[in-house]
Amino acid sequence: MQELMRRAAPGLAVAGAALSVVWLFDPALQPDATAGATTATGFPSPAQADEGDAEEPTGTQPGEVADPPAEGAAPGTAAAPQEADGSDCSTAQAVTGDPVMTRWGAVTVRATFAADGSTCDVTAIAYPDGDPHSARLNAMAVPALDAAALEVGVDFDAISGATYTSEAYRASLQSILDQR
């Protein structure tokens, strides 16, 4: 019996370690941890989403993002919004960006522009939602991204936990700006 234990020990150790890691860390086994974390930040603004996202290199500092940049202030933020006067969004023209692939599916962004070039609206018309995780995550991330993009253009901060969607969103939006 003692020998049985000795022989089985390495295998049991490997199996035990493996199962503990999965049990402790796999999102599928956490009682809605991912969703919880996502709502905790709530993505009201890109600045807040940036917290705890240290690993994500973005060109923008939280401080800068907090106040919306003035029109044309930063290069690459052509989509920065204008205040309503002079721009009529009821006759806005829609431009659809390139679909950008992620691990889970493509993200396609569409923006509408008023006659004077100001941005009326930015929305992802397609994003990965085929699997439960993507659906859950993107249901929250995408509206936040829409809002952030409308506010600051491509310079929004990636959303922690949805880096993929964020980066694909950014790339698709950039393709819109490149078209114009």
Add this chain to the structure above:
Amino acid sequence: MTTIQRGPRAAQAQEQVPAGQRPRRAHRGRRGGVDPRFAALAITAITLGLWALTGGLTGLAAGTTGALLAVGRVAGLLAALAALGGIVLTARPRWLERTVGLDRLLGWHRVTGMVAAFGMLVHIGATLAASGGLGGLWSALLDLLGTDWYVAALVAAVIFALVAGLSWRRIRSRMSYETWHAVHLAGYLAIALALPHQLVSGSTFVGSAVARWWWVGLALVTAGIVAHARLGGIVAAVRRPRTAVAAVIPEAPGVASLVIGGPGVEALAARPGQFVCLRVLTGDLWWQAHPYSLSAVPRPGALRLTVKALGDASTRTLAVPVGTRVLLEGPYGVLTIEQAQGRRVLLIGAGVGLAPMRALLEACGPEQEPVVIARASTQADLPLGGELDLLARQRGGALLTITGPRSQFPDGNPCTPQALRRNIADLTDRAVFVCGPAPLQEAIVSALIEAGVPRAQVHAERFAW
């Protein structure tokens, strides 16, 4: 060594067809049914078809990221298939063993293991690269791990890498069998842990219910085959009537024969050249089964195994009291005398590898004029020498004994092609059975083929897996 004279028939035989022309598959026992490789190909083709239909092909053409993702998916699918195939192969289901033979089964298992390991590396690499192009590798990894069942998948990958790494010959030979085997079994866990991430977010399966059912079906069928093959042997052994150790007969230093008796022996219906997995029902041995070959044609109600005390279990097995109950799982193995297809026979055995040769020898008819080449370091170490000599001569054959230290032979192999040809005039016409330690056995098989024996006439059984 003595040169053995053969009649005119032998001389004739030497002029026969040039060697090595016969397809390898052609002579492996009687079999019906499909070549398992066709089945494996068909399953792979269907899976790849589902991949192609669910965006695999269009992905390939969709820019770098799309192509990387598509390649990653294919690699992942192939790795998963190889892993499933691999565990079917080592479970050694009888029908499979019967059609392809144990040595090829185990050889294929090695191949599937490598395919699974490399496929997994490509899968992970391509998937990360595809994502890294957008955000950076590290954050890509963190994002992936935030996905349901991806931590499980990563853990599976680590286990797989461990299993593959430890099976690398150089490392494997430095580990004890039990440690290696215990870790190897964790491969089952790895396969199970990798499955959910495939189903939950593998584009092939998310996109298509048919693909999902196909995949779940494959996993279930595999689990069924493995469970049946692994447990079926034990269940059958338990249900057979009683078998017990009837005698332990010393044969050579560290080698003894176990005679197993009881009504269960008949029910087992083992044939010479086959082996059984022996489970000795004592307090410290019941949980392990070790393979041993029959060393004689079974008698009514009794069979004989010849065991070398090589490690803990075999040493203790030889020390059990007469009357100890045993379970015999099997019989396994395709190395029976039918493989000779009526040809004359050459039996080459080294050390305790002579045990199955002894059984095959007894099964030979006089027309097969069996020649036995027995290798041991000294005459005293030669197990079953007297029986081999007697049985060979009774059948018009002869026993050739090769003793002496390994160092006196080139590369430690006494059976060079030249020596074989010189001593056995009708060598290329004979069916050759080989059994011994793996390296020596491989050397002998190569020497035989170099000497002109067609591959299909060479039958070898490994004594370890």
